[in-house]
Amino acid sequence: MRKRPGNGAARPAGDEIGLDALIGHAGYAVRRFQIWIFQDFIRTLAAVDIRPTQYSVMTVIGANPGLTQMAVAKRLGIERARLVHLLNSLERRKLVKRIKSKSDRRSHALHLTAQGEASLDQFKRLAAEHERHVEEKLGKQNRARLLQILADFT
């Protein structure tokens, strides 16, 4: 016999649990998907110990050498205070270097080290593997549509 709800008895976990209003909220689905996708990314790049944010920072520095910390922070929507710690970690691992700017001595120009360049190539191959997981999960067309719909947020 199924328990009736509403009388102080706990419903067994096997019952189907409706989401009610959450079904109509894009934010709920997006959040659940974002968690899934980050977990897959972290798992796929676990061997090289690189997380999504670290990957995004290295990719942008690699494609735009000489950027300041402020420029990277603004472009990626990361707090500048947070970026300090991220860069400390990447610098300790000899993947990124800060170079004192001569034109504006308050700021640092960011570059990948030689090792950072080589590592980033490897990270990109693994990230591409992750992206294939996404494609398998969503379907090729749906993934393409998704990227199109969200293109403004990049």
Next chain:
Amino acid sequence: MRKRPGNGAARPAGDEIGLDALIGHAGYAVRRFQIWIFQDFIRTLAAVDIRPTQYSVMTVIGANPGLTQMAVAKRLGIERARLVHLLNSLERRKLVKRIKSKSDRRSHALHLTAQGEASLDQFKRLAAEHERHVEEKLGKQNRARLLQILADFT
């Protein structure tokens, strides 16, 4: 004169900064969008001080009275340890109550209080307003497509 990158000089922030490989990653766009959508949700419900996770917990309890904490945690993908604190906060605000289950005295049956029911109605109206912001931002069709593409993750 534009600074050339790669010589230790910082690039001015005004330069266009390419995202390189990030452009092809669904996770990057999804993450940026998820941040935007949560910020809008938090802003839209700021007057009632309800955040997305709190809203999702109250909605599920409201639609499925008597659920155990484990059942809610599993359904929404929240850690049970995290849910304890969320419920403490909602219980302090007299929105939710825990009732000792008689059939299994380890567990609690979760219910909205009368005040919780009334408040949830208000939260849902505000959340619907937030959802209209999403629709304005994405376009009606794109929002519908997005929900369809991500339906498996709810």
Next chain:
DNA sequence: TATTGTTATACTCTATAACTATA
């Protein structure tokens, strides 16, 4: 005065582990 990088604090969230009381 304003900006860049830094340090520090507080709060949210994720991920664990261990404890208690029950089953």
Next chain:
DNA sequence: TATAGTTATAGAGTATAACAATA
């Protein structure tokens, strides 16, 4: 033994504020 709820801790991420050096 296993499970539900709880407590605690550590790390990531967000949001601030304040400070030193420099503009």
